[in-house]
Amino acid sequence: MIDQSASPAEPGADDRWWRDGVVYQVYPRSFADSNGDGVGDLAGLIEHLDHLAGGPESLGVDAIWLSPIYPSPMLDGGYDVSDYSAVDPLFGTLADFDRLIEACHRRGTRVILDLVMNHTSSQHPWFVHSRQSASGPFADFYLWRDPSGWSADGQPEPPNNWVSWFGGSAWEWEPLRGQFYLHTFLPEQPDVNWRSPALRRAMWSMVKGWLGHGVDGFRLDVFNAFLKAADLPSNPEIAASGSAPWDRQEHRYDKDQPELHELLAEFRAIVDARPGTATVGELFTSGIDVAVAYWAPRHLIFDWVLLDATWTAASFRTAIAAREAAWGDRWPTIALSNHDHSRHLSRYLDALGPHDGHAADAVAKAAATIELTLRGTPFLYYGEEIGAQDITVPRELARDRAALRMPEWWNRDGCRAPMAWSGATNAGFTSGAPWLPLPPDARTRNVEREAASERSVLAHYRRLLALRRRSPALRSGDLALVDVGDPDVLAYLRRAGDETALVVVRFDGRTGKIELPQAATPWRVALSSHDLATPTVGSRLTLRPFEAIVLAHTMHG
Ligand code: NOJ
Numbered sequence: 368m369i370d371q372s373a374s375p376a377e378p379g380a381d382d383r384w385w386r387d388g389v390v391y392q393v394y395p396r397s398f399a400d401s402n403g404d405g406v407g408d409l410a411g412l413i414e415h416l417d418h419l420a421g422g423p424e425s426l427g428v429d430a431i432w433l434s435p436i437y438p439s440p441m442l443d444g445g446y447d448v449s450d451y452s453a454v455d456p457l458f459g460t461l462a463d464f465d466r467l468i469e470a471c472h473r474r475g476t477r478v479i480l481d482l483v484m485n486h487t488s489s490q491h492p493w494f495v496h497s498r499q500s501a502s503g504p505f506a507d508f509y510l511w512r513d514p515s516g517w518s519a520d521g522q523p524e525p526p527n528n529w530v531s532w533f534g535g536s537a538w539e540w541e542p543l544r545g546q547f548y549l550h551t552f553l554p555e556q557p558d559v560n561w562r563s564p565a566l567r568r569a570m571w572s573m574v575k576g577w578l579g580h581g582v583d584g585f586r587l588d589v590f591n592a593f594l595k596a597a598d599l600p601s602n603p604e605i606a607a608s609g610s611a612p613w614d615r616q617e618h619r620y621d622k623d624q625p626e627l628h629e630l631l632a633e634f635r636a637i638v639d640a641r642p643g644t645a646t647v648g649e650l651f652t653s654g655i656d657v658a659v660a661y662w663a664p665r666h667l668i669f670d671w672v673l674l675d676a677t678w679t680a681a682s683f684r685t686a687i688a689a690r691e692a693a694w695g696d697r698w699p700t701i702a703l704s705n706h707d708h709s710r711h712l713s714r715y716l717d718a719l720g721p722h723d724g725h726a727a728d729a730v731a732k733a734a735a736t737i738e739l740t741l742r743g744t745p746f747l748y749y750g751e752e753i754g755a756q757d758i759t760v761p762r763e764l765a766r767d768r769a770a771l772r773m774p775e776w777w778n779r780d781g782c783r784a785p786m787a788w789s790g791a792t793n794a795g796f797t798s799g800a801p802w803l804p805l806p807p808d809a810r811t812r813n814v815e816r817e818a819a820s821e822r823s824v825l826a827h828y829r830r831l832l833a834l835r836r837r838s839p840a841l842r843s844g845d846l847a848l849v850d851v852g853d854p855d856v857l858a859y860l861r862r863a864g865d866e867t868a869l870v871v872v873r874f875d876g877r878t879g880k881i882e883l884p885q886a887a888t889p890w891r892v893a894l895s896s897h898d899l900a901t902p903t904v905g906s907r908l909t910l911r912p913f914e915a916i917v918l919a920h921t922m923h924g
Contacts, residue, residue, distance in 0.1 A: 428747065444779075678718050703751075873913055
């Protein structure tokens, strides 16, 4: 059992990337297409690594996280894996993957692979065998149960009341085997049985296989759902707590089981055997206190408090205070966007109402300033560095077939648009027909154009990453919220050794003065979202609409 009261150990100097670094999520379908089939691939990603790291013009990230690249029927964007040990031909080959690892490592960039181990695709050979009969080597690889009874018209009744995240019962009847199987997600994504020793061995051998390819870590998809209560009791129903069936139950038995800590310890021992590796767990619909309980050094956990914050200083203050209280001296993650949610810039701008392009850039820069100066490891989502927003995909053209099955359409296509690289045809993403529409502003909002302007969103991201790299306070210091006398301004101090940074961000479209906290030596502006010059300041500072400024001082001036 993991000792949850253990105090977080200091990592060795050689493997601080998971704490000090910045991770960049690549959604492989949408990043760069090398062969003209309209879908991004590994060769395309390799061609564009200069954008990410290793060159003078790079963003300067420390690691990339690849959303799933395994063979898959793609009913859930590759989170339905039919072969854990290969690369889907859509993305390339294992040889391309090895080239990617090599190219990244040459630049000092780590590679984090997405591990989808709560479920497989129904086309995975394990399930193809398992569904045939209740005997044989794969019989207990999934969660099979007899019906709880039979209805008056002779239909089998599901074993319990559990519901699928994507809607409907979590149980699917399999006539071949005469039993139900469990699927927390699509019926085509059967949940595996982690209580089967043979399944565990098969998963661990797969994990070792990828470590053998040189990966530096894993993102664990919905890890806290791996184990269900052994006897699968029904969940308590909650009266009208939300519109989705998932929200109308307390998920007491279908996730977050105490034995999970032991299972995670087994997994972590395998990963830890390879020095310099790290993992990040994707917490599935549980709160921040649950997230904290799963944390271990070098094994980060996503909580969703910041992603759920709305664009007001008050909302961010509350979220940051909740994080600081919950995480204590453990090390959190920072994520404002990912492939499952509307992009943060779109959410913030929607809430602000009518605005012009300047406001969009200013809000993108302000949000980036927060994301890259809070305490924790930032996870950027591809495209946010150029201020990309959601695209609109009408329901009849939707590619996200999983989300289409939700009772209310949850449009994940919107945040998965092809990356805009240049003003060329199809924004330089593909020479063919892109699998999803390009952002409508791709001609003007693209990497090439933004790289040429010192005032672009991209230039601001680069400056922020460079500043973070230079500043121990921003990378690893503690954090304290401060009051600067304006409720629409978020302000916090980061401190390490004799260096202090002060981050101030205006969330509204006004111009107004704020009071700076007293400091032994004068504050100087280290970076501003609105100015390239960095003037010295007195005890008061004027912040323009959506302006974000990082100030600094050391004991010695
Ligand atoms: C979480 C992933 O982020 C999401 O995209 C997917 O649909 C579910 N897990 C199921 O794997």
